[in-house]
Amino acid sequence: MKKLVVLVLMLALVTVSTTLVFAGGQEEGGSDQPIKLGGVWPLSDITGEQGSKAAQQAVDEINAAGGVLGRQLELIILDSEFKPEKGAAAIERLATVENVDVFLGGMASSVHLGQIPILKKYKKLTVWTGAASHLAENAIGGDADWYFHLHPWDYQQGGSYVDGWEDIIGKYSDIKVDKWFLAYEEGPFGSASFESSKVLFSDMGDFDGESFKSAAAGGGDYKAVLQHAKESNPDIFLWAGYGADALPLLQQSKAIGFEPALYVGAPPGWPADFGSSSLAEDVFLYGMWAPAMNDINPVSKKFYDGFVEKFNVIPATYFAPLSYSAVYLIKEAIERAGSLDTEALITAMEQSKYKSALGETITFKPSKVIKHQGIEGQKILQWQNGRQEIIWPFEFSTGTPVYPFPGWENR
Amino acid sequence: MKISPKIVIFLIIILLSIAFPFFAGPYQQSIAKNVIIYMILALSWNMLLKTGQISFGLAGFFGIGAYASVLLSLKLGIPPILTIVLGGIVTSLVASAMGMIILRLRAMYFAITTLALGEIFRVIIHNVPNFAGGAHGLILPGVIFDGNGLYTYWLFLGAALFSIGLSYYFDKSKIHLALTAIRDNETTAKVRGIDIFKYLLIVFTITAGMQGIAGGLYAQSFGFVTPESSFSGDFILLPIAMALLGGIYTTAGPVVGAIVLGVISEYLKLYIPYGHLIVYGLIIVIVILFMPNGIIGALYVKIDGRKTFGKVDQPNE
Structure with missing residues (x-):
């Protein structure tokens, strides 16, 4: 009985304290x-x-x-x-x-x-x-x-990448993008990127891809997907994952000697010190802003x-x-x-x-479903000398693309 | 007829719980619902632990229940409450089929296999996009009771009381004796004629069903499922931490652990927005270090003047 009384008192205490603590009483x-x-x-x-x-x-x-x-x-x-x-x-x-x-x-x-x-x-x-x-x-x-x-919604992001690469290819005639490979994290973000990209880039050459388990979700071993990408020999290699994948992907690419002509990363956020790594140099990225915008x-x-x-x-x-x-x-x-x-x-x-x-x-315009959609696309940027330069849209451009990707020697 | 004081106290707790929405706002109800989800998981994990088996399959069965409930709603138009129950039944069926194989394993092998099962379920869901939405998941046209917080809270409370009752029944019935015998010494239990596999299968199936019901409640109250959120590792780690903190091998332990950790978690983040998870983790580590029997265990030791509490010297509630 004594045990029960203690238990009841404790539960009552928790209940009352919960109510009082979280009540807040804001006027x-x-x-x-x-x-x-x-x-x-x-x-x-x-x-x-x-x-x-x-x-x-x-x-x-x-x-x-x-x-x-x-x-x-x-x-x-x-x-x-x-x-x-x-x-x-x-x-x-x-x-x-x-x-x-x-x-x-x-x-x-x-x-x-x-x-x-x-x-x-x-x-x-x-x-x-x-x-x-x-x-x-x-x-x-x-x-x-x-x-x-x-x-931007996922399909809008995909659309902006297509527009961006078409514009870049149109402006810089030496850049060739006929064969694509997308390594994507297996969650909704990466899978959506792959599915939408497969459709969107279908007119721009061969498109292939493979999933990986993001380091953010307990993964971090990308060798298999990178090896398949290397065998595929794409003109452009993209990865859609999280910030935690950025450096390990580059390190493992270097380890297997995978050096595509265009190396593109598309995480929602990069590690704060990513630019200070020599491996980051000349990697392209998608984003909506960079300090270069200043x-x-x-x-x-x-x-x-x-x-x-x-x-x-x-x-x-x-x-x-x-x-x-x-x-x-x-x-x-x-x-x-x-x-x-x-x-x-x-x-x-x-x-x-x-x-x-x-x-x-x-400004706000309707998208496919909702009435008020703001920004409709992402930007294409490139790590150059430790900072992100904006390559496209050209109206915001702060640099020109370094092409092809110079490889891993001396890094 | 004399009514036992225990029954009176329990009735008061139940009445207070039922009346909770009348003195607490939608936010507090929301926290209570979250606590209940984890409480059901913690209780079910603890029930299987009483057999000596440590399962990491909570997230897997939670996810199956969530997906079964949503799919039954979307594909067959079955009412949400019924899909939650059916989701629990589907999960139990899956668990009993799996149990036929994996319940022959013990200790670490069993634990790792249950962990792998959850991952396998998640991968399967990922790879059936036309049926289960793939990586994107599925959304329901609306949430249960059209989002009526009062009814939703009572539904959750009903599930919590059912789970507590089930766990209490396991503590009081003959099953409790069989499970304790299995945990203490499986060979001796076998020699005494206890059908170990049968009892393990019963408990594994029932606890998986509870986890499936929790998944269905979660999916129907938020109106969606995705592989990442429905099979999240949070549904493994947090319930286990709650049971350990409250005190394992008892029904009250996981209940208290879920309430205490659920409330502390919310409280901390209001005052330490950028560092509350570190403090939260530290609290769990410190409490488990200094109260290895959990809160309830420590109370029993204090009240009864016992020096030990646990596997051998535990209360028969």
């Missing part, structure tokens, strides 16, 4: 209260860590300049932990405990799939920076006028300098300027709307024409 925002933005990112990953920090940087800049509608902005950051259930609970907390006015974030399609039913429940203005899977687009559906998606875009320079000053680290993922842009898009929309009324905010967001740190002027 509704009056005119003297800050405007609340609720952000959810995977904070243990560089994309989420730097994305959330860049969003905070934007909030601090806006507040330093006087805020919005005479009110300060407040960003509440929660960790999705890369888990759908945690990401969904975070949205619940932001909506019901923190009473945020706007949702923003995030990263990873599977996490977003778990969040979508909750987002649909509250229908608050949502500006999302990640989740590229078309499955997430289908789950959002065509009726969600409160939903604004910044990152040379041609004052918004990018402002973002970059501010980020380095505030956090004493270089932004190494395009999710940082993307999140920074999301906050400014929201700020401008609130100013245009003149209130926090969701309908007014949606109308104001639809009028967005924001010159972003990513180069593009962000």
